[in-house]
Amino acid sequence: QVQLQESGPGLVKPSETLSLICTVSAYSISSGYYWGWIRQPPGKGLEWIGSIYQSGSTHFNPSLKSRVTISVDTSKNQFSLKLSSVTAADTAVYYCARHAQSHGLLWYFDYWGPGTLVTVSS
Amino acid sequence: SYVLTQPPSVSVAPGNTARISCGGTNIGRKSVHWYQQNPGQAPVLVIYHDSDRPSGIPERFSGSNSGNTATLAISRVEAGDEADYYCQVWDTTDDHSVVFGGGTKLTVL
Numbered sequence: 001q002v003q004l005q006e007s008g009p010g011l012v013k014p015s016e017t018l019s020l021i022c023t024v025s026a027y028s029i030s031s032g033y034y035w036g037w038i039r040q041p042p043g044k045g046l047e048w049i050g051s052i053y054q055s056g057s058t059h060f061n062p063s064l065k066s067r068v069t070i071s072v073d074t075s076k077n078q079f080s081l082k083l084s085s086v087t088a089a090d091t092a093v094y095y096c097a098r099h100a101q102s103h104g105l106l107w108y109f110d111y112w113g114p115g116t117l118v119t120v121s122s
Numbered sequence: 123s124y125v126l127t128q129p130p131s132v133s134v135a136p137g138n139t140a141r142i143s144c145g146g147t148n149i150g151r152k153s154v155h156w157y158q159q160n161p162g163q164a165p166v167l168v169i170y171h172d173s174d175r176p177s178g179i180p181e182r183f184s185g186s187n188s189g190n191t192a193t194l195a196i197s198r199v200e201a202g203d204e205a206d207y208y209c210q211v212w213d214t215t216d217d218h219s220v221v222f223g224g225g226t227k228l229t230v231l
Binding site for chain 1: 221
């Protein structure tokens with residue numbers, strides 16, 4: 001059973017960079033899927049942040065693209081998220097997930113981590 | 123950018139069929155995926171590619187997609203089906219982007 005687990009600071013100061021890591025278990029991150037980040041502000045809906053392939057190919061939410069970096073470390077079976085210049089509006093539960101794809105088209109998220117709450121506050 | 127529109131809430135009596143809509147321009151030409159989210163938990167995929175069910179998802183969950191509306195149907199609704207439901211597509215019309223609907227709260231009366 002594929003498992004994902006988010007890790008990183010739960011509190012980030014405004015204007016700083018949010019950094020999270022997703023560790024994947026029971027599945028090789030190099031085995032043909034994209035890997036994505038999704039967030040959910042308290043009491044609100046889901047918002048896709050971006051997804052990365054094993055090769056490093058990425059797709060980003062246009063509204064966040066200028067502030068987002070996603071990278072993959074196949075040796076550690078991990079991928080990571082950096083979101084710069086954060087504000088209170090970036091306070092959310094951040095999820096990592098496996099992102100199914102075929103022939104360059106991205107589809108659904110079939111395995112999710114439990115999520116981690118990141119609060120932006122001084 | 124592409125927009126998916128869901129009703130904020132749907133109510134249904136136990137044993138009846140709940141239908142949750144997801145509207146979008148020519149959504150019938152896209153592949154739609156649905157997630158169930160219980161409070162405090164991560165979303166769970168319940169329907170992918172319009173109407174396919176992942177293993178472990180009851181047959182009571184079904185999906186359809188045509189024209190400008192995709193629909194998630196839950197038959198013989200149980201109290202445990204009460205949750206938030208989100209539709210999702212991969213949009214290639216402008217930027218290549220994942221789009222989620224705003225979510226629908228299903229209440230079992």
